[in-house]
Amino acid sequence: MEKLRVGIIGVGWPGQRHIEAYQKRPDVEISALADVNTEAARKVQSDYSVEGARIFGDYEQMLEGDFVDAVSICTPNFLHAPMAIRALGCGKHVLLEKPLANTLAEGLRIAQEVAESDRVFMMAFNNRYRRDARILKEQIERGELGEIYHAKTGWLRAANDFFLRGWFTQKEKSGGGPLIDLGVHVLDLALWFMGNPRPVSVSGVAYHKFTDVMRQKEPAADVEDMASAFVRLDNGGTVVLETSWISHLERPYELYTQLFGTRGGATINRSVGQEALSIYTVEDGEIRVSRPQLVPSDVTERGFLLYDSFASEISDFVDSIRAGVQPGATITHGLDVLRILDAIYRSAESGHEVVLTEGTDVGGTTPPGGRVRA
Ligand SMILES: NC(=O)c1ccc[n+]([C@@H]2O[C@H](COP(=O)([O-])OP(=O)(O)OC[C@H]3O[C@@H](n4cnc5c(N)ncnc54)[C@H](O)[C@@H]3O)[C@@H](O)[C@H]2O)c1
Numbered sequence: 001m002e003k004l005r006v007g008i009i010g011v012g013w014p015g016q017r018h019i020e021a022y023q024k025r026p027d028v029e030i031s032a033l034a035d036v037n038t039e040a041a042r043k044v045q046s047d048y049s050v051e052g053a054r055i056f057g058d059y060e061q062m063l064e065g066d067f068v069d070a071v072s073i074c075t076p077n078f079l080h081a082p083m084a085i086r087a088l089g090c091g092k093h094v095l096l097e098k099p100l101a102n103t104l105a106e107g108l109r110i111a112q113e114v115a116e117s118d119r120v121f122m123m124a125f126n127n128r129y130r131r132d133a134r135i136l137k138e139q140i141e142r143g144e145l146g147e148i149y150h151a152k153t154g155w156l157r158a159a160n161d162f163f164l165r166g167w168f169t170q171k172e173k174s175g176g177g178p179l180i181d182l183g184v185h186v187l188d189l190a191l192w193f194m195g196n197p198r199p200v201s202v203s204g205v206a207y208h209k210f211t212d213v214m215r216q217k218e219p220a221a222d223v224e225d226m227a228s229a230f231v232r233l234d235n236g237g238t239v240v241l242e243t244s245w246i247s248h249l250e251r252p253y254e255l256y257t258q259l260f261g262t263r264g265g266a267t268i269n270r271s272v273g274q275e276a277l278s279i280y281t282v283e284d285g286e287i288r289v290s291r292p293q294l295v296p297s298d299v300t301e302r303g304f305l306l307y308d309s310f311a312s313e314i315s316d317f318v319d320s321i322r323a324g325v326q327p328g329a330t331i332t333h334g335l336d337v338l339r340i341l342d343a344i345y346r347s348a349e350s351g352h353e354v355v356l357t358e359g360t361d362v363g364g365t366t367p368p369g370g371r372v373r374a
Helices: 013-022 038-047 059-064 077-089 104-116 131-141 178-193 211-217 304-323 331-350
Strands: 004-009 028-034 054-056 070-073 093-097 121-124 148-157 199-207 226-233 238-244 253-261 264-269 276-283 286-290
Touching: 004 013, 004 059, 004 304, 013 028, 013 038, 013 070, 013 304, 028 038, 028 059, 038 054, 054 059, 059 077, 070 077, 070 304, 077 093, 077 104, 093 304, 104 331, 121 304, 121 331, 131 178, 131 253, 131 264, 131 276, 131 304, 148 178, 178 226, 178 238, 178 253, 178 331, 199 331, 226 331
Parallel strands: 004 028, 004 070, 028 054, 070 093, 093 121, 148 238
Antiparallel strands: 148 253, 199 226, 226 238, 253 264, 264 276, 276 286
């Protein structure tokens, strides 16, 4: 079997996670690294022993030549749309880091390109690929929790300087603060567990209570520090979301998804010092709680669940290319999450609920045919 040639665009933390994960696949060769910071790319080339990879300071040169079959785009949010569109246009398969884009209009332009392309396009929603999420999804698909009609999900950070850096804090470059950075992950997770019903209305708030704190580190910071929302879905289901970069919490961070089903419930809890999946059903009038083992007993690696999620995500991408099928995390899913995020910001600004009608999104139009290929 010929090796799949992969290029990584952006060699920061997520780019390095993608490299490690591709390296677990013997049928993949990392043939190029593209980063404006070629020194960083060279260091990564050496740190991860990918000596065979060509280094490009200009990602377009990499895409225009015959160097790669597929790319992982791991660059700042404002570069997602131009890079994904260019890569698809050059006939490359695309794995795109979250969020889909920093504006809905750009997300819709990517969707149009995907609809016109015969290449594989996948959203890098790695949280779906964690073992807790995969185990829970299997149980839901077997019908063990019945219909999931409500989800409560959140990712909250108390405060951590590291995350308040550069473009992340500037709306023009990031699309927003914790909502688009962290909220995107847990919102996708909740919708995925619920079977990806389409959003119909959104009521949201975005707080700017700690702008002075952010500006001590990043003087140009203008994004929210916390947001929360209530989302109605077309199957009658609902999602409650909360997310923050800075807030007064008992622990440094809390990450959770709680599902309410007609036959059972479940909670994924990933707060500090705790990584647990609890599934509860009622049997003979008694509440039965199961807590599946998430880390195999022979694994000692720290952060296994996180690293394993990237390995599993990348495998899905590669397998989908090999099989010629679209992977699980589709453009439609990325776009629906972005629609909700966009509506939360609009609702926060207007103080009113935003109704989402297919084809009438503010900020762009839906691609030809009304829907993008799932
Ligand atoms: N899935 C996850 O768990 C996860 C975690 C962190 C970040 N992310 C996402 O990954 C993306 C990158 O985040 P980051 O923290 O690595 O950002 P970053 O600012 O560290 O940038 C990543 C790399 O992109 C390079 N870059 C910038 N402009 C470029 C250009 N024009 N051409 C080529 N390379 C360029 C930078 O030099 C850097 O090496 C973001 O979209 C973020 O949301 C995902």
